[in-house]
Amino acid sequence: MRLKAKTAARINGILMFLPYFVLLVMFAVIPIIMAFNVSIGPSRLSPGGGVGNYLFVLNDFRFLSALANVGLFLAIYLPAMLIVVAGLSLLLDTISSKYTVPLRLAYLVPAGITGSVAILVWYFMLEPSYSPFAPLLAEFGLTEGTDIFNTSNLIYIFALMAFFTGAGNWIVIQYGSLQSIPDEVLEAARVDGANAFQLAFQIKLPMIRKYLIYMLILVFAAGLQIFVEPFLISSSVYPGLAKDWSLNQLSYTLAFTGSNLGAATALSMMLMLVMVGLALIVIYRTDFFDEAVVKTEKERA
Amino acid sequence: MMNNSIAMQTRRKARLRPQAIPAKVAVWTVMILFAIFSVIPMLWLVLAPSKTQRQLQQEFPLSFGSFQGYVDSWNNLMVFQDGRIVDWIINSIWYSAVQVSVASIVALLAGYALAATRIPLRRTLLITTLVAMIVPQVAFVLPLFVEITALGLYNTAWAIILPGTFFPFGVFLSYIYFTTTIPSELYDAAKIDGAGDWATFFRVAMPLSWGLVGMLAFFSFQVNWINFFLPYVVVTSGEVLTLPVGLGILFSSTPALSPQVGANVLPIRAPEIALAGMMIAIPILVVFVASARVLVRGVLAGSVKS
Numbered sequence: 001m002r003l004k005a006k007t008a009a010r011i012n013g014i015l016m017f018l019p020y021f022v023l024l025v026m027f028a029v030i031p032i033i034m035a036f037n038v039s040i041g042p043s044r045l046s047p048g049g050g051v052g053n054y055l056f057v058l059n060d061f062r063f064l065s066a067l068a069n070v071g072l073f074l075a076i077y078l079p080a081m082l083i084v085v086a087g088l089s090l091l092l093d094t095i096s097s098k099y100t101v102p103l104r105l106a107y108l109v110p111a112g113i114t115g116s117v118a119i120l121v122w123y124f125m126l127e128p129s130y131s132p133f134a135p136l137l138a139e140f141g142l143t144e145g146t147d148i149f150n151t152s153n154l155i156y157i158f159a160l161m162a163f164f165t166g167a168g169n170w171i172v173i174q175y176g177s178l179q180s181i182p183d184e185v186l187e188a189a190r191v192d193g194a195n196a197f198q199l200a201f202q203i204k205l206p207m208i209r210k211y212l213i214y215m216l217i218l219v220f221a222a223g224l225q226i227f228v229e230p231f232l233i234s235s236s237v238y239p240g241l242a243k244d245w246s247l248n249q250l251s252y253t254l255a256f257t258g259s260n261l262g263a264a265t266a267l268s269m270m271l272m273l274v275m276v277g278l279a280l281i282v283i284y285r286t287d288f289f290d291e292a293v294v295k296t297e298k299e300r301a
Numbered sequence: 302m303m304n305n306s307i308a309m310q311t312r313r314k315a316r317l318r319p320q321a322i323p324a325k326v327a328v329w330t331v332m333i334l335f336a337i338f339s340v341i342p343m344l345w346l347v348l349a350p351s352k353t354q355r356q357l358q359q360e361f362p363l364s365f366g367s368f369q370g371y372v373d374s375w376n377n378l379m380v381f382q383d384g385r386i387v388d389w390i391i392n393s394i395w396y397s398a399v400q401v402s403v404a405s406i407v408a409l410l411a412g413y414a415l416a417a418t419r420i421p422l423r424r425t426l427l428i429t430t431l432v433a434m435i436v437p438q439v440a441f442v443l444p445l446f447v448e449i450t451a452l453g454l455y456n457t458a459w460a461i462i463l464p465g466t467f468f469p470f471g472v473f474l475s476y477i478y479f480t481t482t483i484p485s486e487l488y489d490a491a492k493i494d495g496a497g498d499w500a501t502f503f504r505v506a507m508p509l510s511w512g513l514v515g516m517l518a519f520f521s522f523q524v525n526w527i528n529f530f531l532p533y534v535v536v537t538s539g540e541v542l543t544l545p546v547g548l549g550i551l552f553s554s555t556p557a558l559s560p561q562v563g564a565n566v567l568p569i570r571a572p573e574i575a576l577a578g579m580m581i582a583i584p585i586l587v588v589f590v591a592s593a594r595v596l597v598r599g600v601l602a603g604s605v606k607s
Contacts, residue, residue, distance in 0.1 A: 017415070032444050103333070116581070117527070122342070172593060173601065255446070272436070
């Protein structure tokens with residue numbers, strides 16, 4: 001009887017999980033396998049198949065420059081996110097939470113400006129003839145659209161867009177984790193004579209460290225995949241300005257204008273490998289998901 | 302008690318210290334400035350369609366034109382391919398509606414299966430879900446393109462809709478919710494009373510999970526509503542596309558952002574394109590602001606004790 005119930009529970013579990021499992025196989029596992037097969041299959045440039053497509057991408061002159069662009073973009077974007085998000089969430093945490101409500105709502109507003117809308121809005125924000133920030137831009141000697149939209153500024157423009165899209169909601173999220181620090185810990189530190197700075201840097205910051213690392217990894221993964229912003233700028237607003245600027249743009253170009261799907265999938269497989277590696281680091285090398293996974297272990301035992 | 306009153310005294314002292322005042326002012330200045338910078342772009346976007354092209358360039362950037370301005374901008378936008386914008390709006394709405402409902406239901410069931418049933422290979426399935434959740438969607442675009450073409454779904458609505466129903470983050474969120482927020486004794490009690498897994502799910506777990514359903518709908522709407530890369534790659538026909546991709550088309554085929562394109566043919570300039578952008582941004586803004594609290598709990602699921 002009991003055995004029968006256990007089997008039923010197993011079957012029910014499988015049935016409940018099944019719809020998701022089908023989607024997982026259909027839209028994650030199979031596409032990766034198919035793309036991998038294309039990437040090692042024979043193509044125009046590598047008739048023998050194998051690693052030919054991978055070598056082709058790695059030797060393509062556009063690959064290194066795209067990698068450098070994305071690398072520099074991340075080198076600006078990631079530290080800016082870390083400093084501003086940590087800084088502002090700590091500042092928010094110094095005042096009573098009822099006064100922070102309007103500020104937090106304001107910080108969430110730019111989250112609506114993302115993807116193609118981000119290009120639209122930031123085009124107007126940076127174009128001096130339209131921009132509400134025109135006086136500020138003029139302070140920096142930027143009075144013409146072409147002063148701003150040129151190749152040497154692209155990294156800053158994309159970093160600015162990505163930063164504003166994500167910073168606000170991460171501030172709200174990190175503020176949320178600061179609020180979950182037990183009051184006793186903070187009171188104890190205050191009784192010991194810690195001032196606001198010591199409280200922030202020696203107590204609060206270490207306690208939200210893992211959330212900040214989690215944020216950085218997610219932001220890094222998303223940043224490495226940057227596509228929409230350079231693609232739209234370059235395909236419409238300023239034709240050719242950011243052509244093949246990012247790795248995903250290169251992969252797009254290879255697939256759809258160079259009709260070299262083999263090389264395109266090779267590039268996307270290499271990016272996928274980095275992504276899965278990062279994911280495994282988060283899971284096994286940080287303690288972010290420990291609680292969730294440990295819990296299952298206990299239940300099984 | 303004792304400790305508390307001492308702490309209160311020290312805090313009060315800190316508040317009265319004169320050198321603390323400039324610090325407070327500095328803190329508030331930084332926070333308010335950042336808030337202003339955060340709000341201005343959206344404010345501009347919402348105000349822009351109320352003005353004419355000329356007003357946009359000559360008047361104060363954050364001034365209001367007139368309500369008629371919105372109507373005019375809309376009418377001009379309708380000129381583009383005989384009202385193509387309406388197709389895009391309708392598509393965006395029904396695609397997201399299907400994606401949000403399917404993704405949420407599937408995630409609820411799978412999360413519950415991981416949390417409260419004797420499903421085999423639980424740990425493996427959970428780790429796989431975590432990996433799929435951390436890898437950004439964009440990474441799957443080209444592989445999905447290969448698959449969609451092979452399946453013959455290229456250039457159909459399903460090519461956009463189906464991949465958007467895969468929602469590993471939702472499964473993880475549900476799993477966390479069903480293991481932490483609902484005490485496991487509740488499931489056990491239902492089972493002792495003779496309820497099966499399905500009855501427990503529908504009669505015990507679900508009625509306690511409307512907050513979770515809200516979170517799932519919020520996060521899946523947020524990613525699907527603005528998705529650009531995949532729809533752009535798997536669909537070419539204008540009548541199958543969504544608003545964000547449509548906006549991209551407006552960039553390249555109207556004089557709004559690139560005056561060299563058909564300047565005399567189409568009445569689509571900055572106010573019109575801002576209206577199209579506003580229709581994408583406002584729903585996202587509304588769901589974000591409406592669920593600010595949910596956002597924090599969702600993203601930090603599994604690591605912050607609620």
